[in-house]
Amino acid sequence: MKFSAFTDQQLSSVSSMQRAAQQIKITAVEVMRCIQMELDRYPKDEQSGILSALGDDRVSLKISTPFGEGRCRLELISDGHEVCGRYVVEKAYLSEADATVWKAVWALRVSRREEVMLGDDGCWQDMYEAADLLRRAAASIIYAIAESTAA
Structure with missing residues (x-):
């Protein structure tokens, strides 16, 4: 290359x-x-609930669901014109060697102007003015973990 x-x-x-x-x-x-506050609204029972914990860095999140383990981690990216944050939502799988492998299942973006984009191709929305934006983000994270299968 x-x-x-x-x-x-x-x-x-x-x-x-x-x-x-x-x-x-x-x-x-x-x-x-x-998002963690929204996730806290789900039942907490370990058999059927959703548990989440912010990382020590306060920008990462670990999630336990009935559908598997997930995490959100922040990447800073630039398209040549603007820098934004891209939260990659990953789900844990076991490899054939019984090692944990993380697979990206969804993403959302964060701007420096306090805007959020659901997915990589959505539209920017003010995180404080869009009525249910962060509720939808939390539900999307759970849905992405639930509907993803090992490939």
């Missing part, structure tokens, strides 16, 4: 990308806190 040199314009954006990353992480902490 060949790689090209970056332009001066691309390289000059590095410091603004760092500021954007800091702002995204602040938004991501709030998004995960709100």
